[in-house]
Amino acid sequence: MKKNMVIPAALVLVALVYYVSAGNVFYAHMLIMAAINTVLVSGLSLVARTGRLSFGHSAFAAISAYVCAILTTQYGVSWVLAALCGLAATTVVAYLLGSVIVKLRGVYFVLVTFAFAEFTRLALLEFPETTGGASGLAEIPPLGIGGFVIEGVDRWLVFSVLFCIVLTLLMSRFFKTTSGKEYLSVNDNPDLAESSGISVSSVQLASFVIGGAITGFGGILMSSYIEFVSPESFNLHLSITLVTMLVIGGVNSSWGPLIGALFLTPLPEILRGAQEYQHLFYGIVLVLILMIRPQGLVSIFSGLSSSVGALKKEKKSA
Amino acid sequence: MLEIVNISKNFGGLAALSDISLSVAKGETVGIIGPNGAGKTTAFNIVTGTLPPSAGKVFFNKKDITGLKPSRIVKLGLARTFQNASLYPDCSVHENIFRGTLWKLKRNMFLNLMPPAGEYSSRLDSAHQLVADIMETLELESYRDVLANELPYGIQKKVGVAIGLATSPEILLMDEPAAGLNSKESREFGRLINRIKAHYGLTVLLVEHHIALVREISSKIIVISQGKVIATGTPEQVLNDARVIESYLGGGGWHAEG
Numbered sequence: 029m030k031k032n033m034v035i036p037a038a039l040v041l042v043a044l045v046y047y048v049s050a051g052n053v054f055y056a057h058m059l060i061m062a063a064i065n066t067v068l069v070s071g072l073s074l075v076a077r078t079g080r081l082s083f084g085h086s087a088f089a090a091i092s093a094y095v096c097a098i099l100t101t102q103y104g105v106s107w108v109l110a111a112l113c114g115l116a117a118t119t120v121v122a123y124l125l126g127s128v129i130v131k132l133r134g135v136y137f138v139l140v141t142f143a144f145a146e147f148t149r150l151a152l153l154e155f156p157e158t159t160g161g162a163s164g165l166a167e168i169p170p171l172g173i174g175g176f177v178i179e180g181v182d183r184w185l186v187f188s189v190l191f192c193i194v195l196t197l198l199m200s201r202f203f204k205t206t207s208g209k210e211y212l213s214v215n216d217n218p219d220l221a222e223s224s225g226i227s228v229s230s231v232q233l234a235s236f237v238i239g240g241a242i243t244g245f246g247g248i249l250m251s252s253y254i255e256f257v258s259p260e261s262f263n264l265h266l267s268i269t270l271v272t273m274l275v276i277g278g279v280n281s282s283w284g285p286l287i288g289a290l291f292l293t294p295l296p297e298i299l300r301g302a303q304e305y306q307h308l309f310y311g312i313v314l315v316l317i318l319m320i321r322p323q324g325l326v327s328i329f330s331g332l333s334s335s336v337g338a339l340k341k342e343k344k345s346a
Numbered sequence: 347m348l349e350i351v352n353i354s355k356n357f358g359g360l361a362a363l364s365d366i367s368l369s370v371a372k373g374e375t376v377g378i379i380g381p382n383g384a385g386k387t388t389a390f391n392i393v394t395g396t397l398p399p400s401a402g403k404v405f406f407n408k409k410d411i412t413g414l415k416p417s418r419i420v421k422l423g424l425a426r427t428f429q430n431a432s433l434y435p436d437c438s439v440h441e442n443i444f445r446g447t448l449w450k451l452k453r454n455m456f457l458n459l460m461p462p463a464g465e466y467s468s469r470l471d472s473a474h475q476l477v478a479d480i481m482e483t484l485e486l487e488s489y490r491d492v493l494a495n496e497l498p499y500g501i502q503k504k505v506g507v508a509i510g511l512a513t514s515p516e517i518l519l520m521d522e523p524a525a526g527l528n529s530k531e532s533r534e535f536g537r538l539i540n541r542i543k544a545h546y547g548l549t550v551l552l553v554e555h556h557i558a559l560v561r562e563i564s565s566k567i568i569v570i571s572q573g574k575v576i577a578t579g580t581p582e583q584v585l586n587d588a589r590v591i592e593s594y595l596g597g598g599g600w601h602a603e604g
Contacts, residue, residue: 198459201459202455202458202459205453205455205458205459206448206451206452206453206458206470207453207454207455207458208455208458209444209445209448210448212434213434213445213448216434216435216436216437217432217433217434217435219428219432220428220432220433220434220509221445222415222416222417223394223416223417223420223425223426223428223510224417224420224425224445224446224448224449224509224510224512224513225417225420225421225448225449225450225513226417226448226449227415227417227418228417234455238455
């Protein structure tokens with residue numbers, strides 16, 4: 029494990045141990061939600077690291093979650109199969125949408141994803157026989173893999189935190205491989221990447237599809253944990269929250285989603301008394317971070333670990 | 347090796363190139379010169395796939411590459427460099443050059459999360475060898491871990507060439523390699539081009555303002571003016587051509603340059 033990973037990983041573990049030992053259901057719930065948000069944001073981060081921004085990722089979470097929920101509640105399909113179908117549906121939709129819009133430049137791409145999120149939400153309201161309309165679908169069966177059922181706060185805590193750490197480690201590993209470097213090249217200098225034999229549009233399409241699937245899986249986790257879905261679980265606010273978490277955590281780091289989600293997930297709860305001002309507060313935090321730490325909160329940690337490294341070196345030479 | 351046949355390009359009503367034909371044979375160094383706005387860069391962009399032509403064809407090794415995407419054309423063995431040293435600014439020199447080899451290191455992204463193995467790991471090894479060889483040939487070893495945006499401009503231009511070489515081209519198209527360099531640096535760059543040509547068995551096509559450089563290294567010069575080829579030949583023939591002197595060089599003023 030590299031130096032720059034150790035500190036965030038240790039922080040998460042410390043937090044986990046603390047919350048578990050405290051046995052506080054509310055804190056555990058916050059941590060589970062932060063872990064699930066990390067999965068949601070990770071999908072978005074994959075897209076962002078090829079130089080694209082999507083405001084429509086809530087739609088991918090919605091599609092996966094709804095397909096999974098409809099299959100389990102109305103057709104009695106097992107969770108694993110239903111989740112796979114949800115992911116497959118999201119992948120197909122992301123591919124179809126992505127191959128059309130990947131040619132669009134900058135802000136037009138963002139606008140289409142924005143419209144797509146709203147379209148998906150309205151489509152869910154439009155077919156109440158299947159989707160439950162505005163009241164959504166309740167009593168979604170719990171996450172079960174074979175005979176093992178993940179139910180209750182304790183199991184969810186362990187499962188979701190482990191899952192989000194493994195995902196974060198995989199993302200971090202991915203960006204050190206040659207495939208990951210193609211993504212980074214496209215982000216850093218698309219013209220040069222294209223003239224070096226990297227097809228910018230294929231890389232961006234791949235990131236859009238795989239990122240959509242990751243966020244889609246986050247949506248499935250969320251609906252299985254809460255045991256409820258409604259169009260309002262996946263509205264534009266979610267998309268905006270995901271983007272805010274990503275930017276605050278750090279767009280160009282594999283640890284950005286985790287840090288952003290850990291920092292922003294508990295905020296609305298802390299500010300529960302002033303919920304209508306929640307997005308105002310997000311906005312202020314976003315502006316402050318962009319002014320003080322444009323690389324995101326993660327830069328504080330990497331700064332810390334590099335200064336720790338420097339200290340060690342000094343000690344050695346002394 | 348490279349043949350441009352009757353290429354025209356119109357931007358709206360403006361004809362940037364009209365009916366241009368030229369060819370580059372294996373092992374040659376061909377220089378395209380011409381005044382600003384003559385259509386040099388447009389021709390360049392059409393060959394590399396950045397712009398589609400309005401009419402005409404481009405052949406590379408007898409294969410029609412007209413309208414292919416730049417990333418496809420590179421894989422056939424035709425690489426380019428950029429005029430203003432376009433690099434990956436936050437990456438080391440080594441990483442910049444390594445990224446030029448990425449297209450040869452395609453592997454399933456999920457499989458790639460596993461350590462390199464088998465045929466892929468030998469591809470990876472040869473990519474690293476090529477990067478090391480390029481750094482040695484271009485004398486970039488002392489800058490190995492320096493970030494690209496912290497390099498002096500002349501070195502940035504070298505790294506730009508190095509990235510192009512890392513794609514393993516048969517022909518390298520250079521867009522104004524001497525732009526922004528002083529005359530000493532530009533002479534060094536000329537020697538560098540000759541060195542990499544010999545070392546990698548390259549063919550070179552360059553677009554250049556700096557006539558001294560073109561005269562020094564080119565075996566053939568093509569003069570473009572107002573979207574048309576007005577002269578083709580050896581440096582001596584072309585630079586003494588009455589039409590060339592009249593339309594571009596302005597009566598021998600180029601002798602003073604460089």
